Amino acid sequence: MAQGFTISEHTLANGLRVVLSEDHLTPVAAVCLWYDVGSRHEVEGRTGLAHLFEHLMFQGSAQVSGNGHFELVQAAGGSLNGTTSFERTNYFETMPAHQLELALWLEADRMGSLLAALDQESLDNQRAVVKNERRQRYDNVPYGTAFERLTAMAFPDGHPYHHTPIGSMEDLDAATLGDAQDFFRTYYAPNNAVLAVVGDIHPEQTFAWVEKYFGSIPAHDGKRPPRDGATIVRPADAPMREHVVAEVPSRAVMQAYPLPLDGTRQADAADLALTILGSGESSRLYNRLVRHDRSAVTAGFGLLRLAGAPSLGWLDSKTSGEATVEAVEAAIDEELARFAAEGPTAAELERAQAQIEREWLDRLDTVGGRADELCRYAVLFGDPKLADTALARVLGVTAEEIQAVAQKYLTPDNRAVLTYEPSVTAQDSEGQIDEDEEVQA
Template structure:
């Protein structure tokens, strides 16, 4: 039977509890009962993302996210989708810098099916992985890149800024979508070795949340996952350590066929999982989180130089997080005027910090977002996996709200003073061109991907 058992206590997020177990092969299992509705969520996180890739083979983690839906020993072709959806469930998978996840939400009486399917592809995908499925999904991923990144306005902004914030050779320098050249270069043996290395039970966390009988789920986990062998060949990810200050402003002018001028910027900010990281999230929420934010009020409402102005945080655990600024201009507004207003607002914020009303509103906004995620069985399963994989302790999912509410206004101001400054940002300025002029700009029009981050997941 499963080895090891740890109780996870209730917390300020409400009467939420969970238990953690470990199978003999290393698979970590986190269970959380919730009998409000007759549904159950299965979430499986593999500790592999684009940061684990090597130069020349970028995009393998994301490619594998797709290959995992191409059949396994007992499930042919599109059978994973057909069986889950036929049983009334929903499913998908996503890839980020730091992990790959797969998830299903099922009627509770169909939970065993989801567990069997996840175990079958973890244990037997290699038996179904061939050149045909490899080529099929390679083409799907390349087409996804064209549709979502290369052929949409401002599509490459996130990729460009990431490459500027994280220097060449850094594990976060490239984004999970990968490059066309590397996708073309990946061989079937590359894919097989990638799977053998990372898709092992001792490199995964399985969370099951909802209307469940924990003892029954433990028995099913042992039955379906227990015989899958562990793999000890995984190399640790490359070190993502960087100074929290870039040291000089980095700039790039992009001339493309876009609807309007745009100013985008990225700042290095504290790591996820730290009190400073929560303070950074609150700072960016005050500055650019919605229509009540300072930058929206200044640039959109008062100056009318922008049609949108937002500031968000891409939380990262293995490298500095990234603050993402996105401003689309209004009419013939000049980028220089917008930058001057931006710097003025950031300087004022660094000097004065948030007002009590701004602090209360930002904390309420982040609290609501956290509680919304924990309120659904799928969201809670995902958070339990996240904190288990990235921080070693699923308990932290239940204390995240409390930590945000404990941050002080002075801590928020301190992050702005330390990080939200011109020598700690990469800047992209978009200047529109006509179609004919764009054709003459061939090498200047490399285009990419928008942040979401969780970033770079793809619907099947």
């Protein structure tokens, strides 16, 4: 890679893609396994299965019972977890280098034999865990369902990205053991996965271990249903605005803008535009709403990159004092229109590119972050080596390209809008609501 990291690729006979990157700076190794399955692959009535399976993958396999995966990794001095998104599910361990073989064996054992341990008891147990996670992170915290609401408006009913990975309570309750078994057989196969190993490794020995533990796992020989959402077909009556009265500390204006697909130059331009407009206290929206107007206490604008559907620009502003959502929304519109008319200044472009460069290099500085990016580019774009040139592409975007994206996409007719109004109860108890910690797998 651009920072001096090497990449080698192999593909097993069963279709598992393997990406190795050798780096002897520190005596650790990261294992990252991406499965090409996320909430976009779920069907109506069975939302939340991809995320539920993330939890089930830690509940035992043929050779590892119960919580053994966690216990073995942590006893060896490693760390681990898993996450689920619209487009993928990933599992990862960072281990002392001499414990790398253990991590590979553990991942192979659950890829090849999870169904041997998956029963009704483990399904019911993790179903309860996921439902509790939904309550703690979404249903019972201020603004907790905001992203879910905005996504449902941005992607109309029937679109594969219409629902978020957490799923609905009703669908989680409806999921059967047979549903879970079918889901695993369809998506948890070596020919639907990419394995990246990064760090203090010897590539030949590492690949030999991968071949030893993963090579005998059979490929999935059926077809997986396509779930591409690049095109949005919006019914004329599809709602694009929602007002919520709820127990929240203050009024809020949140917006979601469909933007270019990840992997395109326009997506990089959109990333820079949103960084200039809403990332940090030097951004345009923060300066306007928080510093100048004093109508908001927060103002941010970030990009959720999506490869199989339009990326989403997520704007979030919480009002200050008696400021109205109408006043805040009008100020947002003025700032976006001014940016589209004028484009970024040279200083703004330089600052935004430096910020993205710093964030990217910080990510690649860890073996876990680097392994995750190699998997991402392999699964979503077909080539892990694209991670090598990702930063150069962002740094090559011009002010004119950023302005063109703003003019085309950051407009009032290309967004979903969600506003919040505190209920009387919330106003009486303002300051007493605490957001819960994130529940991990």
